Amino acid sequence: MLNEQRKENDRLLLSLMPAPVVQRYREGVQTVAQEHQDVAVIFADMVGLDDMSDDLSGDELVAVVNELFRQFDSAAEALGVERIRTFHNGYLASCGATTPRLDNIHRSVDFAIEIQRIIDRFNSRSRHKLRLRVGVNTGKVISGLVGRASLAYDMWGAAVSLAYQMHSGSPQPGIYVTSQVYEAMRDIWKFVPAGTISVGGSEQQIWRLVERQ
Template structure:
């Protein structure tokens, strides 16, 4: 594609003389008699290089140059100043203002064309470099978005700073498991597309509820949804976890599959870190996780089941009903408590 040269000079004969010279070299030419008109032409069309006289009425070449170089959309366009002025101060002033080159009148045509070609080649190189940098920025942004999908924000920040992701111990973390009642039979009686559609709807709903209550999703395991509060910034992770669980229990039957879920919550210390090499996973481990899973398994549909340890952190906010001491696999007996959403708020099970 032909390059377009903008010729800016108040001398009509000089403008047309340059036009003939440039067109013979296969270049497109547009012309303006002063800086103001030239600026408008730059804004309206594609200009690859400007040849600008220093001394002009209305807006002189220096002013045009300053405006061009202060505009982020057009500052990359090279400007070659042409003038009868031959003092070194004018040359320095133009170059400091951002001119690509400076040629005195009368000029040598071969020299002018050589400098125009050199400036256009340099511009093309810079445009390719700018496009490459934009591609890198977009790829970096995409990579960061993928990281945020895989890891919590604090882990992403550590990765971006180049720090090693070290495992950490956290105290008083509330772990929540939510499991779909009758999911296996639903899978046997439904198409793969139907199963995935409904599971996706449920997971998206639960992700939104978790975010609302300041909980961090850890993972889904089949039809089970796992999230935690207190790893980073939850004020009272136990209260957040219970409110989150109650919202999940209430929301699940409202979805297309009309599922019921069991939710179990337990609080205590956990270890958190990143594992894997080919596929990374942020996860948590510890007895607290195992107990939360067992508490969920022992619960009733449509109910949030709490461990006795959870009750100590709720500050009297809820009035759960004791289910007595329930045997938990690998843990022996533990007193559990039950809550479910009511028509006008939270109440104990009757």
């Protein structure tokens, strides 16, 4: 009985945070936080869920969101990307934090493309039409556990803020990247300029992914 309860607790914890963070939490570390260099961050937002709520019951809408996020999780696991958290109609993930990777930008762009395909497949067999906006950035981040009664694993830093700002400020659906990501991936994928965003008082160019080179 105790073993079954431990397995269930482990399953729940692993659904909330990466395995290395679970280990530190089990060890009784009071403040679980870590700074990471050169981490790729992916912020994705599903546009159109609120419109779907007019046609679906609450149970049906939650079932759709759960299934899409389950597919996002499977894609993340296959590509070595880690889900950080979900929120309303959004999904925050990273690559290279708990497991440093030299190709974290490549994996993150591949992940963004795969979740776009997941949305496309959903649309093809549904009368509803969701759209996806994704921001991909790279840089220094801080990750950690917050809360006591209700644990949450989250990530902060300029790289996270910029990824969020890119995707939330883009009026059209698509995959948007910063110049750092563009320079790393320009020989593999085709990008087009997508305007600028204001960062620290200066304008920074962003790019939208179009197709494979």
